[in-house]
Amino acid sequence: MKDSAVKGRRRGPEADVSTLLGDDHEVFKAVLSGEEVGPVAVVGDPFSGRGPVLDRAVRDLDATRVSLDPGDGVDRIRARIDGGPVVIEDCQHLYERRIGGFEELSAFLDDLASIDATVVTGWNRYAWAYLAAVQSLDREFPVTVEIQPLPAERVAELVLDRYDVMPAFVADDPERGGSFVSTRHEIGWRDWSVSVPIPTLSPVAVKDLFSDGNLDPKDVTFGRLATVSNGNLGVATAIWETRHGSEVRPSDIAVAASDRDLDREEAFCLRIVLAKERINRAQLTGIVDGLDRVLGRLARDGLVTVEDDIVELVPAAVPAAAPATDRGRIL
Amino acid sequence: MTALQALVDLGIAQETLTRIVGVLVAAYLTARVVGYVLTAVVEHIPRRRISIKILVPITRVLIYGTAAYLVFGPLLQLSAAQLLAVSGLFGAALGFGLKDLFAAIIGGLVLVTERPYQVGDKVTIDGDYGEVTDIDLRATTLRTPDDSAVSVPNATMFTANVSNANDGQPEMMVVVELAVTASADVDRASTIVKEAMVTSKYVYVDDDHPFAVLVEDESYYRTIRGKAYVADLRDEFAFASDVTERSMAAFASEGIEIPEAPVRAPEHR
Known part of the structure; x- marks a missing residue:
């Protein structure tokens, strides 16, 4: 989880990796110890704790860490790879939901096939599900571990x-x-x-x-x-x-949710933001019709924030955002 | 009052008339409320839309059937001879003039039991294509892509082919065809169509609903045929339009040419 997502508190201990991964912890340990060969995909809901799991991989593998931001491409990863283990966070920024939007992801997967060292990647669950369906992304990662809900x-x-x-x-x-x-x-x-x-x-x-x-x-x-x-x-x-x-x-304890139904364009835009967590406004232009109004309505409903041309998912709104987009069966 | 008096003169008591009117009004209101509630439920459970909507005509048949029994049962109270006579007259009427109506009603009952299609399906019946919006005892109503309501007698099911595009499922395959010139980069065009489909807001992909892009050679041009499912069959044309529009824009920006219609040279006289 990024600290920027939750402000105004003192940072406390994160959940331990074994609790976060549940049954998947054993296979994750096997990869970190070299018993299993990667690459590894760490898949989790927005703000669910992919960060601490990747932190553990960086420590145990003494790996180079690459954190991707909206708009970043494979060049950002290539610049940091030095032949050793590498941990790449927020890989959902490697694709865009438009024609030609899979080029960076495709180039990354091509590079992945030729890297001998252990590669651990972090993915948003909604982006992973979408890419697994349309790009067969799950076939490129022999080891996939998922962040589990905490008790x-x-x-x-x-x-x-x-x-x-x-x-x-x-x-x-x-x-x-x-x-x-x-x-x-x-x-x-x-x-x-x-x-x-x-x-x-x-x-x-x-x-x-x-x-x-x-x-x-x-x-x-x-x-x-x-x-x-x-x-x-x-x-x-x-x-x-x-x-x-x-x-x-x-x-x-309640989720602030809008009492109105989202229309198709709003649900689609929200689904993209749910999958990316943070996205440049420019990336949504040309994908979402009437973007300004759609973002305005979603912001008023407390589902997203728009600041400095970055559209961010509101953490407290995730429980409302997911079912709202699932209802429309948007991939 | 004259009509009321006439009915009373026929031996129908005023209380009975009141009861009949009450039953008919109650049946009408009940059918409307149940239909509205089921339709509202359907909008919140898209996955069960088809199976819930089929309950609408069934419940209407049950409600009106019950009302008819409550009205005519005590009213007629026919003796065996009277019943035989009425049956004979009914059979003659069917034979002479109502056989089509009767066939349509029987077709309706067969539809409800065999379900070759259901409310919410996209079907082609005797050349008419549209979404089944209502199935009554006599006819099936289709809403065509041009938003016309076509009433197809249920008896047509016995004499014409019925093509069902989604067979009770909310998902439906949509085929989008685009043409490119024979010299165009077919691989790139296929990739564009594929990406246009999978990035659409309407697409639905899983192991049971895959997508595909096929190329067909038509000698002077090539046809790129994209096949994918939409999550809701009502998005059929929106999906096709979205994919076509964005694909053609990508073709234009990447220099992939689409064939022009042949121009007939003017005749010289």
């Missing part, structure tokens, strides 16, 4: 360890209704239409309902945080920081 206890431990002051954990008021979230839908009949709020059950709240009412509010809060963030430490930290005050209730 609630570990999320609690790591989030709280980042702060000097502990908030007070308070149980939710039983009279306070939080089981439903309201989304707006247009209902039309012939020439007449109206926007109607439709209540839908909140899965997180339903889980709380069936849980033991005597649970410690702290456990319930972090259980909810782990559920909402899908065990993603970066997202959990970002959601944690959206709350205010010295007290925290389980119902304070």
Whole structure:
């Protein structure tokens, strides 16, 4: 996770690599010890902790580290390769979703075939899934390890360890209704239409309902945080920081989501940003129709930020962004 | 009131009339609400769109069938002889004038049970192509690409071929064809078409839905045929248009020529 993604906190210990990789840890260790031959792909959700896994590879392999930014190409990698092991972070920046946008990736894969040393690469999960489907990228990496969701206890431990002051954990008021979230839908009949709020059950709240009412509010809060963030430490930290005050209730843990449906262009743009995490505005021009308005709407919904022509995914919005694009079945 | 009095004179009590009207109104409202709710559910579960939409005509048949039973059951109360007479008259009417209607209704029942196509499928029936938007007892309604509603009698299914493009699945293969001159760089043109397809916002690719680019030689030009699936069959034409537009723009920027239509030389008199 990049520090820029979560601001205003003291940096604490990262999750250990064995917890992050789960069952994949053994094969990762085998690659680092030389028992398995790479190249290796480390695949994870945005802000899920690819960084610490790659840090471990840099340390154990005494490798050269290359961090790719939006717009970087294979030349940036070639300039750093010195015949030894190399760790390349954020390889999703090697492609663009346009005609001719796979040239840098193709050149990188050609180079990969001729490198004898161990190469460890980090990939955004959504970019990896897309490239595996359309470019058979998974066939180029004999070893693939995936970042696993963290359990609630570990999320609690790591989030709280980042702060000097502990908030007070308070149980939710039983009279306070939080089981439903309201989304707006247009209902039309012939020439007449109206926007109607439709209540839908909140899965997180339903889980709380069936849980033991005597649970410690702290456990319930972090259980909810782990559920909402899908065990993603970066997202959990970002959601944690959206709350205010010295007290925290389980119902304070919520994903800020828009109550409107995204249209095709918005969902497509969001999917690209979800896969890239950070992207130049210029790279989206020509791919997304009506880019300025689309970005404006996504920014107003709190899904992305646009600063200095860089479009960034908001960490706390990842749990809302992923299902919004999955609904449209955008690859 | 005159019509009401006439019905009362026929021996139909006012309470019965009220009950009949109530049943019919309730059936209508119920059918509308159920249809609306199922359509709304479908928009949020794209994967189950087809299988949920097929419930709409089925529930309508059940609702109106129940209403008909509730209305005519107590109303007619025919004796055995009366029932026989009505059956005979009904059979004669079918034979003389309603056989097409009856065939269409039977076709509707066969459609619901055998399901050669379902609501939401893209089909070609007797030369008409479109998305099936409704299946009633008598006819199937197709929405053509030009947004025309074509009503195809269900009996047509017994006499004409039915071609189903997606067979109940939300995904559908779309074929895009582009022509280049015989001297053009076919490899580069194929790559452009391939990349145009896989970078489209509408494309859907997985192990069960692969894409392909084929080249055909037509002597004076080459046809590049791209085949890929869209996630939602309603995006068929948007995908084809997107791929065609971007491919042709890439052809133009890279100097890949597309064939021109032959120009007929003017006759000299």
